[in-house]
Amino acid sequence: MPDSPLIAPKTDEVNYKADSADSPHDQHPAYLRHHFNSTDQQADATNFAMWLFLLTEVMFFGGLFTAYLIYRNWYYPAFVAGSHQLNVIWGTTNTVVLILSSFTMAMGVWCAETGRRKGLVLCLSLTFILGLGFLGIKTIEYSEKIEKHHVPGFHYSLSSFTDPASDPEIFKEYHDKPLRADMARHTEVYFSLYFAMTGMHALHMIIGIAILAFMIVRARAGAYTSGHVTFVENFGLYWHFVDIVWIYLFALLYLISRHQ
Amino acid sequence: MSADTIVSLPDQSTARIPKDNFITRENGLLSWLLTGDHKRIAILYLISLSFFFFIGGALAGLIRLELLTPQTDLMATDTYNKVFTMHGVIMIFFFLVPSVPATLGNFLIPMMIGAKDLALPKINLLSWYLYMAGGILAIYTMATGGVDTGWTFTTPLSTHYVNTNVLTTGLAVFVAGFSSIFTGLNFIVTIHKMRAPGMTWFRLPLFVWSHYAASILMVLATPVVAIAIVLVALERTLGIGVFDPTKGGDPLLFQHLFWFYSHPAVYIMILPGMGVISEVISTFSRKRVFGYTAVAFSSVAIAVFGFFVWAHHMFIMGISNYAVLVFSLLTMLVAVPSAIKIFNWTFTLYKGSITFETPMLYAFGFLGLFTIGGMTGVFLGTSGTDIHLTETYFIVAHFHFVMVGGMLMAFLAGLHFWWPKITGRMYPEKISQMAAVITFVGFNLTFFPQFILGTLGMPRRYASYPPEFQVLNVFSTAGATILGVGYLLPVLYLLWSLKYGIIAGNNPWQATGLEWQTQSPPLTENFAVQPVMDHEAYDYAWLERQQEATKEEEVTSAG
Numbered sequence: 001m002p003d004s005p006l007i008a009p010k011t012d013e014v015n016y017k018a019d020s021a022d023s024p025h026d027q028h029p030a031y032l033r034h035h036f037n038s039t040d041q042q043a044d045a046t047n048f049a050m051w052l053f054l055l056t057e058v059m060f061f062g063g064l065f066t067a068y069l070i071y072r073n074w075y076y077p078a079f080v081a082g083s084h085q086l087n088v089i090w091g092t093t094n095t096v097v098l099i100l101s102s103f104t105m106a107m108g109v110w111c112a113e114t115g116r117r118k119g120l121v122l123c124l125s126l127t128f129i130l131g132l133g134f135l136g137i138k139t140i141e142y143s144e145k146i147e148k149h150h151v152p153g154f155h156y157s158l159s160s161f162t163d164p165a166s167d168p169e170i171f172k173e174y175h176d177k178p179l180r181a182d183m184a185r186h187t188e189v190y191f192s193l194y195f196a197m198t199g200m201h202a203l204h205m206i207i208g209i210a211i212l213a214f215m216i217v218r219a220r221a222g223a224y225t226s227g228h229v230t231f232v233e234n235f236g237l238y239w240h241f242v243d244i245v246w247i248y249l250f251a252l253l254y255l256i257s258r259h260q
Numbered sequence: 261m262s263a264d265t266i267v268s269l270p271d272q273s274t275a276r277i278p279k280d281n282f283i284t285r286e287n288g289l290l291s292w293l294l295t296g297d298h299k300r301i302a303i304l305y306l307i308s309l310s311f312f313f314f315i316g317g318a319l320a321g322l323i324r325l326e327l328l329t330p331q332t333d334l335m336a337t338d339t340y341n342k343v344f345t346m347h348g349v350i351m352i353f354f355f356l357v358p359s360v361p362a363t364l365g366n367f368l369i370p371m372m373i374g375a376k377d378l379a380l381p382k383i384n385l386l387s388w389y390l391y392m393a394g395g396i397l398a399i400y401t402m403a404t405g406g407v408d409t410g411w412t413f414t415t416p417l418s419t420h421y422v423n424t425n426v427l428t429t430g431l432a433v434f435v436a437g438f439s440s441i442f443t444g445l446n447f448i449v450t451i452h453k454m455r456a457p458g459m460t461w462f463r464l465p466l467f468v469w470s471h472y473a474a475s476i477l478m479v480l481a482t483p484v485v486a487i488a489i490v491l492v493a494l495e496r497t498l499g500i501g502v503f504d505p506t507k508g509g510d511p512l513l514f515q516h517l518f519w520f521y522s523h524p525a526v527y528i529m530i531l532p533g534m535g536v537i538s539e540v541i542s543t544f545s546r547k548r549v550f551g552y553t554a555v556a557f558s559s560v561a562i563a564v565f566g567f568f569v570w571a572h573h574m575f576i577m578g579i580s581n582y583a584v585l586v587f588s589l590l591t592m593l594v595a596v597p598s599a600i601k602i603f604n605w606t607f608t609l610y611k612g613s614i615t616f617e618t619p620m621l622y623a624f625g626f627l628g629l630f631t632i633g634g635m636t637g638v639f640l641g642t643s644g645t646d647i648h649l650t651e652t653y654f655i656v657a658h659f660h661f662v663m664v665g666g667m668l669m670a671f672l673a674g675l676h677f678w679w680p681k682i683t684g685r686m687y688p689e690k691i692s693q694m695a696a697v698i699t700f701v702g703f704n705l706t707f708f709p710q711f712i713l714g715t716l717g718m719p720r721r722y723a724s725y726p727p728e729f730q731v732l733n734v735f736s737t738a739g740a741t742i743l744g745v746g747y748l749l750p751v752l753y754l755l756w757s758l759k760y761g762i763i764a765g766n767n768p769w770q771a772t773g774l775e776w777q778t779q780s781p782p783l784t785e786n787f788a789v790q791p792v793m794d795h796e797a798y799d800y801a802w803l804e805r806q807q808e809a810t811k812e813e814e815v816t817s818a819g
Contacts, residue, residue, distance in 0.1 A: 034785070035377035035454075045379040045453040052445045056483045063487035063517050067502055075508060152507070153499020186508035192500035196491060 031228040043230045050234040054241050057204075061245055064197050068252060071193065075186035077179055081161050082190030083256040084174045085150060087141060091254040094137050095247065101130035102243045105236050112232040117225040120232070124219055127239065128212045131205055138202055145191070152192045158184045197249055204242045211235060275765035277684045281781040296381030297784055302367035303682070304388050309363060310751070312354040312395055317747060319347035324706075324740040327733050332723040340723035341408035342424065346398075348411030349429060353436045354395050356663055357525060360532035361478075362391070362443055364674045365471045367682060369447060371775035371782065372465050374456025374791040379449040380442075387442035394436030401428040410721065412522070415503040415514040419495040426496055430489045437482045437489075440528070444478025447471055456774070458793035462556070465773050465797050466549055469556040470535030473563035477524040477531075481567070485521030488514060515577055519570035527566040529663060530630075531559055533670030534601055537623050540673050541605050543771040544620040545612025548798035551604040558597035558604075565594045575646045584643045591641030598634050602627065617769075618689065621696035622673035629665025629703065633658060636711065651721075654714025657707045665703055672699070672750065679754065680768045684781045685761030688753050695753075699746030705739025772803050 029039060036042040072079050108123030148167075149157035160167040161184035164176040179187075215235065218224065224232045282299045292300055322343050326334040335343065366384065370377050378384050401407055407429045409418040418426045451464070451472050492514070494500045501507030503514045542549045549555055571579055571587040605627060614620070636658040639645045649655065679687050709732040718729050725733070767776040778787050795802040 033381075035375065035379075035381065037790075041453060045449050048453060049380055049383075049445055049449045052448055052479055056441055056445070056479050059480055060483035060487050063484045063491075063520075066517070067491075067513055070510070070513060071502075071508070078508075151498075152501050153495075188501045188507045189509055192494075192502050192507070192509070195498075196494060196500060196502065200487075200490070 029227060039227075046230050046234060050237050054237060057241060061197075061200065064193070064200065065248075065252075068193050068197070071186075071189050072252075072256075075183065075189060078161070078183050078186035079190050080257040081164075081176055081179055081184075082187045082194070083254060084170055084176060085145075085148070085160060086194075086254050087144065088254055090137050090141050091250055094134050095250050097130050097134050097137070098243045098246050101127045101134070102240050104130065105239045109229070109232055109236045112219075112224045112229040115225045115227075117219065117222050120219045120225060121216060124212055124216045128209060128216060131209045131212065135202060135205055135209070138198065145195075150187075150191050152188045152195065156188050156191075158187070161187050194253055197253065201242065201245055201249060204245070208235075208239055208242055211238075269768060269770060270765055272686070272762055272765050272768065275763040277763055277781070278779045278783075280783065281684070281779065282784045283781055285784045294385070296377065296385060298366050298370050298378045298381065298384060299682075299782065299784075299786075301381075301384050301388050302363050305358065305362040305366060305391070308388075308392060308395065309355055309359060312350050312398075313747075315399070316347055316350040316355055317744065319343050319350070321740065321744060323347060324737040326723055327725070328737045330725050330727045330730050330733075335723070337723045338408060341410075341721070342406035344721060345408050345410050346402050346406055349407075349433065350398060351663075352411055352525070352529075353433050354391070354398060356529040356667055357436075357440055358391060358443065359529070359667065359671050360536060360674060361447070361471060361474060361528075362387070364536065364671075364678060365447065365467075365532055366443070368678065368773075368775055369450060369468055369471060370454065371778070371786050372468050372773050373451065373454060373459050374774050374787065374793060375450065375454035376785045376787075378446045379454055380446050383442050384446055387439040387446070390435050390439035390442070394432045394434075394439065397428055397432035397435065401425045401432065404428075412518060413489070413492055413514075415492060415495070415511045416505065419492055419503060427493055430493050434486055434489050437486050440478050441482045444475035444482075447475040448479065451475075456791050456793055460793075462553065463793055463795075463797050464556075465535075466538035466552065466555050466559070467532075467535035467773075470531045470538070470559040473559040474528050474531040476560075476563050477528045477566060481521045481524040481528070484517055485525075488517035488521070491517075512574070512577060512579070515574050516570070519573045520567075523570040523573060524563075524566045526659070526662065527562055529667050530670075531562060533626070533667045533674075534559065536670045536674035536677070537605060537626050538601075539771070539773065540619045540623040540677050541608050542798045543677070543769050544617060544623070545609050545614045546770075546800055547608050547612040548796070548800070549604065550607035550610075551600075552797065554600050555604050558600040561597040562594060565590065565597065569594060569641075572641055572646070575643050576650050588641055588643050592638065595634065595638055595641075602631055602634075616693070617676075618687070618692040618696050619673040619677035621693055622669045622676065622699075625696065625700045625703075626666055626669040626673065629661050629669060629700075633661030633663075633666055636661065649714055651719055652714035653710040653718045653720055656720050657710035657714060660707045660710070665707070669699070672696070675750070675754075677769070678775075679757070680764030681775060681780045681782070683758055683761070684764055685757050686764045686768065687750075687757045687761060691753050692750065695746055695749040698742060698749065702739050702742030702744075702746050706736050706743050707739070709733070709735045709739075770800075770803065772798050772800060777806075 032039050032042060036045070104123045104126040108120055108127060111117075111119035111123055145151055146154075148160065149155050150160070158181070160170065161176075161179045162181060164171045164174075164178055170176070178184075212235075215224070215232065219232075282297055286295075292304065295301060295304075322334070323340070326332070326340055326343075332340070366378070405425055407422070407424045407426055409422055409424070409426060413426065413430065451468060455464075491500075491502050495503055501509045503509045503511050505511060538549050538555060569587060569591045571583055572591045575584050575587075636654070640649060640655065640658060676687055676692060679685075713729055713732050713736075716729065718725055764780050766779055768780075769776070774787075774791055774793070775782075777791070
């Protein structure tokens with residue numbers, strides 16, 4: 001029979017496979033999910049998934065950046081005048097706060113990888129506090145806008161732009177010329193984008209801070225310092241992404257005419 | 261037996277449903293609602309999708325009833341607006357987009373690549389819950405007065421002028437969008453990281469390739485419509501001015517953002533269907549898909565081109581003539597990979613051992629109807645004819661040929677094809693062949709007259725029309741009734757088959773995919789041992805050798 005030699009090795013192969021699938025079963029770490037063959041594959045897959053998710057986030061913010069790009073080109077003077085209403089000091093402070101929080105987050109990932117439980121809790125807590133600090137400063141900035149009626153669709157006032165002198169603090173600093181009524185009207189588009197973009201960013205911060213709180217509790221129990229670090233790593237990626245978005249927002253919204 | 265004779269299907273009289281399978285492993289409602297098993301989640305999706313399909317279908321029935329007569333007699337005109345809007349929203353976001361990927365794709369991709377599950381089972385379950393949350397919101401919207409902007413949420417109509425439930429509908433679509441993102445993300449990660457040893461990219465079934473392409477679209481395009489909807493919601497509630505012309509915003513920007521998703525979305529809908537057709541045509545003509553590599557790459561090409569044609573929805577909206585020129589050209593380019601697929605499927609049939617089981621009948625329906633749908637797309641991509649035909653029934657007929665004639669046929673083909681794998685039982689062959697023919701006849705009678713109505717100038721989205729259009733509209737409504745029967749029949753006999761169907765056995769179609777080499781219904785882990793792929797996809801000679809070997813083994817062990 002020409003076929004019989006084919007069968008014999010086949011059975012062997014099956015047995016061999018069954019053995020290799022079963023033998024490492026008892027040595028699995030507890031965090032290995034049943035459908036992965038190894039912890040490497042698991043870490044690899046979840047890490048890749050996180051990068052893909054960040055790609056969707058890029059596209060999400062991309063819609064806003066596209067809108068920004070178009071309107072900034074159409075209504076440049078209105079965008080300049082609008083950006084003069086933002087507080088660069090607070091903006092810079094917030095940028096520093098976020099970059100610091102990225103540093104503490106990166107240190108947190110390192111602590112998790114090297115099994116330093118206390119260090120991880122400390123780093124995550126610092127990141128948590130810095131994140132809250134960012135939101136606090138953002139609240140101060142938002143309330144300034146509300147006071148000056150620069151919230152679009154909410155008693156929006158054009159007076160700072162049609163008559164800059166009526167706004168002495170800003171006028172002292174920039175000496176803006178008054179905008180014509182139709183261009184001044186477009187500052188509302190600028191502030192629409194300002195609130196939409198920083199609002200979406202703040203929403204991402206709030207989600208991040210909530211996850212941080214959850215992680216601090218788990219980290220105290222030692223969940224991430226016994227080898228299973230992918231969750232901390234992936235959250236780190238998310239946190240850095242949110243920071244990078246802010247750095248773009250800072251440059252695009254606060255620093256429009258700084259080169260002039 | 262060689263590949264060019266008609267294959268006899270295996271004897272099913274000795275087949276038994278295995279005691280341990282993914283359905284019997286655990287019991288109770290919670291074991292389903294909290295499951296991580298991709299097969300159970302696929303079934304959850306199948307049940308909920310069917311529910312939304314019949315709601316959307318009932319709304320379509322109301323539209324066709326209203327259009328039976330030229331006057332507005334069944335419902336008020338604004339009710340009619342709400343009915344066609346909800347028909348569109350439900351059918352697109354809650355049926356077509358998730359239809360094949362979330363059910364068949366979810367069930368089959370891990371099995372086809374030889375994995376135990378999708379890479380992220382919890383995310384998979386989350387995506388079903390998001391889908392349900394979105395769906396319930398959509399139903400809530402309908403119950404509390406509906407929405408009448410059309411499924412496109414056109415600004416400034418949606419932001420300033422209508423006083424219907426734009427916000428809840430928008431939220432429903434937003435949430436369902438995330439469900440779709442998570443499904444796509446899960447598929448990409450799974451296909452990259454979970455393939456069995458030996459399962460190289462060019463050994464993947466074409467079903468997996470087309471899902472991969474569709475997943476890229478889900479992941480990259482859906483977030484853009486999400487942000488567009490957020491901006492519409494902010495504009496409607498807070499009055500920000502991104503799309504508001506009175507503040508300097510541009511409604512055209514909304515169209516760009518919206519169609520940047522919603523054009524690729526039609527490929528999200530059709531690509532998985534094309535994957536089903538590749539499997540079905542290969543299996544029932546007992547031949548490897550002709551030009552495997554070309555078909556695989558054409559899926560990716562459709563996904564890539566699909567990103568650069570969105571503005572052909574906007575030829576009459578005042579975009580520049582040069583933009584029209586470019587987008588018109590790019591639109592024609594999409595026809596190339598689509599044609600590659602159609603030609604290759606046809607060449608697969610050539611000299612194949614064709615049999616006419618129900619999935620194959622649906623696949624034939626797909627080939628014809630999708631070709632007509634695709635070709636009429638070329639009419640619409642040409643700016644001159646588009647300006648005449650846009651916003652008429654020609655458009656309606658065109659996209660229903662692609663979506664209903666193409667996608668829904670593919671969905672039914674796939675559902676029948678894998679039904680024995682999913683449930684372990686066969687559907688009744690004769691009555692389902694009849695249903696396939698009824699669907700085909702009903703479909704053509706419904707939508708072909710609409711091409712003529714469109715060229716004659718009947719506009720879409722109106723409850724009344726001039727009396728000279730009535731004859732064709734009566735045809736269309738009569739066809740819709742037949743189509744309705746064609747869709748109800750499968751529900752009845754598929755449910756019947758759950759209890760009374762013939763027990764199928766592992767591989768009733770003698771198909772080559774890895775999913776057929778395991779028991780039906782499969783184990784929770786899909787395979788008893790980790791499969792190793794040592795042959796190309798659609799290798800019928802391999803299957804034959806395999807079965808000869810098993811037979812001999814049986815003979816030896818019996819002896």
